[in-house]
Amino acid sequence: GAVVSQHPSRVICKSGTSVKIECRSLDFQATTMFWYRQFPKQSLMLMATSNEGSKATYEQGVEKDKFLINHASLTLSTLTVTSAHPEDSSFYICSAREAGLGGNTEAFFGQGTRLTVV
Amino acid sequence: AQSVTQLDSQVPVFEEAPVELRCNYSSSVSVYLFWYVQYPNQGLQLLLKYLSGSTLVESINGFEAEFNKSQTSFHLRKPSVHISDTAEYFCAVSEQGGSYIPTFGRGTSLIVHP
Numbered sequence: 001g002a003v004v005s006q007h008p009s010r011v012i013c014k015s016g017t018s019v020k021i022e023c024r025s026l027d028f029q030a031t032t033m034f035w036y037r038q039f040p041k042q043s044l045m046l047m048a049t050s051n052e053g054s055k056a057t058y059e060q061g062v063e064k065d066k067f068l069i070n071h072a073s074l075t076l077s078t079l080t081v082t083s084a085h086p087e088d089s090s091f092y093i094c095s096a097r098e099a100g101l102g103g104n105t106e107a108f109f110g111q112g113t114r115l116t117v118v
Numbered sequence: 119a120q121s122v123t124q125l126d127s128q129v130p131v132f133e134e135a136p137v138e139l140r141c142n143y144s145s146s147v148s149v150y151l152f153w154y155v156q157y158p159n160q161g162l163q164l165l166l167k168y169l170s171g172s173t174l175v176e177s178i179n180g181f182e183a184e185f186n187k188s189q190t191s192f193h194l195r196k197p198s199v200h201i202s203d204t205a206e207y208f209c210a211v212s213e214q215g216g217s218y219i220p221t222f223g224r225g226t227s228l229i230v231h232p
Contacts, residue, residue, distance in 0.1 A: 114159060
């Protein structure tokens with residue numbers, strides 16, 4: 001299947017700093033990427049849908065100014081956690097669907113990023 | 119809007135025993151159904167999917183799931199589990215003709231004991 005690479009896999013940052021997480025589709029083009037947050041022992045919570053060349057669509061309750069999403073190309077989307085606080089510590093996962101295909105295809109997932117804010 | 123219910127948060131089982139992980143969904147339109155597996159500190163990997171056609175779908179590592187429209191279920195089964203099957207399993211649904219964004223169940227932790 002298609003490969004989605006997420007980087008870094010783990011990051012520790014100080015409270016108040018910003019962290020950027022990259023999500024790349026390695027062997028396909030993705031017009032749409034999704035960013036999820038996963039709390040321990042819980043399911044994935046969709047944070048936002050990242051559309052190439054346009055503004056991201058955020059889910060209700062997700063702060064746009066805190067979680068900045070940029071989808072500048074068909075193979076790269078970035079999530080920046082700004083002014084991170086300990087409560088932002090979580091597992092962040094991106095996924096991508098191949099461009100031009102409908103919903104009858106699965107979304108491919110990155111390996112996730114474990115963010116710890118100290 | 120669609121929703122997914124995974125009734126069992128944790129399923130302990132002994133190695134080589136059969137297992138069933140339950141998944142029920144709710145939707146007003148036709149759906150696509152997926153099972154994903156997640157190993158510790160990793161992303162999700164697709165295990166199998168139902169799009170159309172045969173209601174019984176199989177994965178390469180011995181899992182199978184059956185789409186039951188009347189019961190709105192998509193239970194995952196394996197006749198004989200291995201230690202390596204220990205992982206978190208997520209059922210997901212996306213609506214045909216909709217946003218195609220999958221909705222996930224809360225997950226079932228499969229724990230295989232020797």
